[in-house]
Amino acid sequence: MQNNEVSRRQAIVTLASLSAGGLALAACGSSDSGDGASDGTSAPAASGDVEAAPALLGGPVEKPSLTLGFIKLTDMAPLAIAKEKGYFAEEGLNVTLEAQANWKVLLDGVIDGQLDGAHMLAGQPLAATIGYGTEAELITPLSMDLNGNAITVSNQVWDIIEPDLPKGDDGLPIHPISASVLRPVIEQFAAAGDQFNMGMVFPVSTHNYELRYWLAAGGISPGFYSSGDATGVIEAEVPLSVTPPPQMPSTMEAGTIDGYCVGEPWNQAAVQKKIGVPIITDDQIWRLNPEKVFGLRKDFAETNPETTSAIVRAMIKAQQWLDADDGANRQEAVEILALPNYVGADVEVIAASMTGQFTFEPGDTRAAPDFNIFFREYAGYPFYSDAIWYLTQMRRWGQIDADQTDDWYKEIAAEVYRTDLYMAAAQQLVDAGVIPADSVPETDGFKAPQDGFIDDLVFDGTQPNAYLEQFEIGLKTGQTVTAAGVQG
Amino acid sequence: MSSDIDTSIEDHADVVTADSSAAIDLALEGTPRTETPLPSKPARGPSRSLKRFVPSWQSLLAPIAGIGIFLLLWAAIAPQIDTSLGALPGPADVLSAGRGLYDEWQGTREARAQFYEAQDQRNALLVEAGRGSEVQDFEFTGSPTFIDQVWTSLQTVGLGFLIGTVIAIPLGLMSGLSKTFKAAINPLVQIMKPISPLAWLPIVTIVISATITSDDPILPRSFIISALVVSLCSLWTTLINTSVGAASVDKDLLNVGKVLRLNKRQQLTKLILPSALPYIFTGMRLALGVGWMVLIAAEMLAQNPGLGKFVWDEFQNGSSESLSRIMFAVVVIGLIGFALDRLMATLEKFVSRNRVA
Numbered sequence: 001m002q003n004n005e006v007s008r009r010q011a012i013v014t015l016a017s018l019s020a021g022g023l024a025l026a027a028c029g030s031s032d033s034g035d036g037a038s039d040g041t042s043a044p045a046a047s048g049d050v051e052a053a054p055a056l057l058g059g060p061v062e063k064p065s066l067t068l069g070f071i072k073l074t075d076m077a078p079l080a081i082a083k084e085k086g087y088f089a090e091e092g093l094n095v096t097l098e099a100q101a102n103w104k105v106l107l108d109g110v111i112d113g114q115l116d117g118a119h120m121l122a123g124q125p126l127a128a129t130i131g132y133g134t135e136a137e138l139i140t141p142l143s144m145d146l147n148g149n150a151i152t153v154s155n156q157v158w159d160i161i162e163p164d165l166p167k168g169d170d171g172l173p174i175h176p177i178s179a180s181v182l183r184p185v186i187e188q189f190a191a192a193g194d195q196f197n198m199g200m201v202f203p204v205s206t207h208n209y210e211l212r213y214w215l216a217a218g219g220i221s222p223g224f225y226s227s228g229d230a231t232g233v234i235e236a237e238v239p240l241s242v243t244p245p246p247q248m249p250s251t252m253e254a255g256t257i258d259g260y261c262v263g264e265p266w267n268q269a270a271v272q273k274k275i276g277v278p279i280i281t282d283d284q285i286w287r288l289n290p291e292k293v294f295g296l297r298k299d300f301a302e303t304n305p306e307t308t309s310a311i312v313r314a315m316i317k318a319q320q321w322l323d324a325d326d327g328a329n330r331q332e333a334v335e336i337l338a339l340p341n342y343v344g345a346d347v348e349v350i351a352a353s354m355t356g357q358f359t360f361e362p363g364d365t366r367a368a369p370d371f372n373i374f375f376r377e378y379a380g381y382p383f384y385s386d387a388i389w390y391l392t393q394m395r396r397w398g399q400i401d402a403d404q405t406d407d408w409y410k411e412i413a414a415e416v417y418r419t420d421l422y423m424a425a426a427q428q429l430v431d432a433g434v435i436p437a438d439s440v441p442e443t444d445g446f447k448a449p450q451d452g453f454i455d456d457l458v459f460d461g462t463q464p465n466a467y468l469e470q471f472e473i474g475l476k477t478g479q480t481v482t483a484a485g486v487q488g
Numbered sequence: 489m490s491s492d493i494d495t496s497i498e499d500h501a502d503v504v505t506a507d508s509s510a511a512i513d514l515a516l517e518g519t520p521r522t523e524t525p526l527p528s529k530p531a532r533g534p535s536r537s538l539k540r541f542v543p544s545w546q547s548l549l550a551p552i553a554g555i556g557i558f559l560l561l562w563a564a565i566a567p568q569i570d571t572s573l574g575a576l577p578g579p580a581d582v583l584s585a586g587r588g589l590y591d592e593w594q595g596t597r598e599a600r601a602q603f604y605e606a607q608d609q610r611n612a613l614l615v616e617a618g619r620g621s622e623v624q625d626f627e628f629t630g631s632p633t634f635i636d637q638v639w640t641s642l643q644t645v646g647l648g649f650l651i652g653t654v655i656a657i658p659l660g661l662m663s664g665l666s667k668t669f670k671a672a673i674n675p676l677v678q679i680m681k682p683i684s685p686l687a688w689l690p691i692v693t694i695v696i697s698a699t700i701t702s703d704d705p706i707l708p709r710s711f712i713i714s715a716l717v718v719s720l721c722s723l724w725t726t727l728i729n730t731s732v733g734a735a736s737v738d739k740d741l742l743n744v745g746k747v748l749r750l751n752k753r754q755q756l757t758k759l760i761l762p763s764a765l766p767y768i769f770t771g772m773r774l775a776l777g778v779g780w781m782v783l784i785a786a787e788m789l790a791q792n793p794g795l796g797k798f799v800w801d802e803f804q805n806g807s808s809e810s811l812s813r814i815m816f817a818v819v820v821i822g823l824i825g826f827a828l829d830r831l832m833a834t835l836e837k838f839v840s841r842n843r844v845a
Binding site for chain 1: 708710791797802805
């Protein structure tokens with residue numbers, strides 16, 4: 001315990017001096033050296049050498065002191081790294097990172113102005129813009145990461161399904177596991193008079209849509225939303241409820257839910273405490289799916305364009321650091337995230353998912369180099385097709401209660417996902433030689449049709465309505481939901 | 489006349505806890521409320537003077553023994569209870585969590601000093617090089633330490649308590665002096681008294697968010713929201729006690745006032761307030777106790793960076809040290825609540841020092 005305390009104190013002092021040094025560097029303003037070699041780890045410039053600092057890549061920042069919010073999940077890493085490694089300071093920003101109690105408080109904080117921006121669920125800026133929940137004009141200039149979630153079931157459920165799972169030569173279950181294996185569990189529970197239910201973190205969370213996608217792909221209905229009912233359990237075989245991430249393991253232990261979909265460290269926490277078994281990761285449900293975004297108010301971005309641009313540049317640099325050299329920096333990232341003011345979980349629990357592997361059961365640890373992707377595969381670019389996928393899922397389950405034209409989907413995506421802001425910032429970094437030119441996609445905002453889904457359907461972002469028609473479970477054109485069920 | 493007695497009995501039911509707590513204090517301290525001069529010399533010989541310096545069983549040894557037994561029980565039982573976050577922490581774990589927090593505070597202090605030093609150095613160089621306009625004046629952005637959080641909580645409860653008192657005392661005086669006014673507000677008070685802080689929180693949050701729209705308010709919104717929730721929950725005690733105090737002014741004193749033809753203001757300041765002051769202070773003391781409890785709950789959700797947020801954040805961390813740190817915070821919360829109560833009790837005693845009855 002003593003070593004922890006001493007090293008923790010040293011960590012705080014060292015990291016703070018890095019940021020102080022970075023801020024000092026950023027104060028140096030313009031110089032002739034255009035190499036911009038800012039790796040963020042340099043010590044404060046030698047005294048008297050005010051001229052020799054790298055150029056600020058943008059104009060003067062309108063609002064240098066910012067408060068950004070986050071939820072204690074490992075994919076807030078770009079924010080923590082941008083601060084601790086001095087990337088924010090290099091861009092002339094003095095950032096306070098504030099942990100929020102839950103997703104609703106975080107969203108309200110950004111909308112009210114208490115937070116200048118935040119680590120957000122991909123669905124939150126979209127839902128706010130279309131008026132589902134609190135209405136506000138939020139935009140996303142940057143996607144923070146790909147993948148990073150998993151679905152965990154309780155030991156009781158695992159004991160029922162595990163014997164019937166097809167095993168590989170090593171005796172371990174073959175992945176991915178379809179949700180159809182839950183059918184006997186649901187029936188067993190019903191026979192005993194119980195309801196099999198699961199948890200997710202927020203009605204417009206990526207976790208909600210991924211869990212529903214997985215259940216529906218296995219032939220199980222997760223329920224629908226109606227305009228009067230935001231609980232989403234109409235006609236549900238497996239009702240889903242909202243639970244804040246830190247309470248999920250204890251809620252599952254208490255038996256209130258029998259499984260959940262959440263980000264890390266809450267799946268590995270369940271594994272470590274032996275109260276559950278992750279059954280599938282979201283990378284196995286949808287290969288390279290977009291996860292968290294950085295969200296801020298549209299009027300903030302309009303009033304403070306240089307600040308927004310500086311934030312995006314700093315976070316891109318942080319993302320690059322996180323994925324550098326095949327994960328060489330991941331261990332250090334884990335130690336930063338384990339500080340109590342960031343994610344705070346134990347180092348081993350965070351490392352269990354962020355350093356290239358993922359543990360399903362004690363004795364079943366598999367390679368998972370893509371469990372968290374921050375920079376590779378164009379992870380930072382806010383593709384319109386990603387936004388449209390989330391909008392289609394909102395329509396599929398009834399959160400959007402009427403049909404919309406394809407153009408509507410594209411308009412909303414273009415309004416919220418600001419590829420122009422990302423490209424401007426990324427281009428500046430490419431010009432300064434900070435990031436390689438091939439890390440920035442040449443695209444019109446739509447990914448090529450994607451087929452990495454667990455049910456083998458193909459998603460073409462330019463044709464959302466056609467995509468919706470392909471699902472067996474889910475609202476089709478002309479259908480609505482009332483308290484009595486799906487109509488039409 | 490009997491109706492007066494009935495209503496005052498009904499009011500006294502709320503005040504019973506105050507009186508009984510005062511009675512407990514009396515019993516524990518063993519000193520009478522009224523001051524009687526102590527004899528300057530012992531009545532008997534040397535044996536009695538020595539006895540005075542030996543701590544009595546009641547005043548010192550019993551509490552120490554009580555605390556000691558509790559600690560032993562805690563240390564014995566805690567490791568038996570296994571939770572998903574590890575075994576429940578015993579006193580030793582809590583102590584080391586406290587040491588860890590102290591180290592973090594020291595680390596942050598050093599980091600803060602370094603930050604400002606580096607910034608000052610940089611600014612001096614810029615000025616020297618003729619670039620004075622680029623001078624930076626940033627605040628250190630480390631996360632608040634435990635001590636900062638304790639201080640924030642104290643400030644919040646202080647503000648909330650002040651707001652509550654300022655509202656409650658005039659209302660209480662009015663309702664004590666005027667039966668009609670009291671009848672008018674009594675149902676409202678009784679309905680609003682049992683409302684929990686967590687039920688007030690969303691309403692207060694929405695109202696404050698709509699009212700304070702500036703981007704850079706003097707006081708952070710979360711601070712004001714928490715303070716208001718504290719005052720909403722704690723002002724009822726002060727109000728009720730003040731009302732009882734004002735109503736219990738001795739009728740003889742009021743008659744004397746009539747004889748002397750005191751005007752309303754003099755009546756208030758010379759008769760009613762001094763008479764009611766002990767009740768008011770009892771009410772305030774209870775209100776502070778309630779307010780401190782409410783504050784921790786309000787901070788957990790309002791994001792005010794105080795002890796409540798510390799506990800909630802540690803719960804969200806879910807690390808193997810979290811339980812010890814939470815337990816340490818719980819102990820600190822209890823100790824501060826105790827200290828605040830003692831403070832108010834001393835004030836209360838000071839205010840009632842000249843009362844005979």
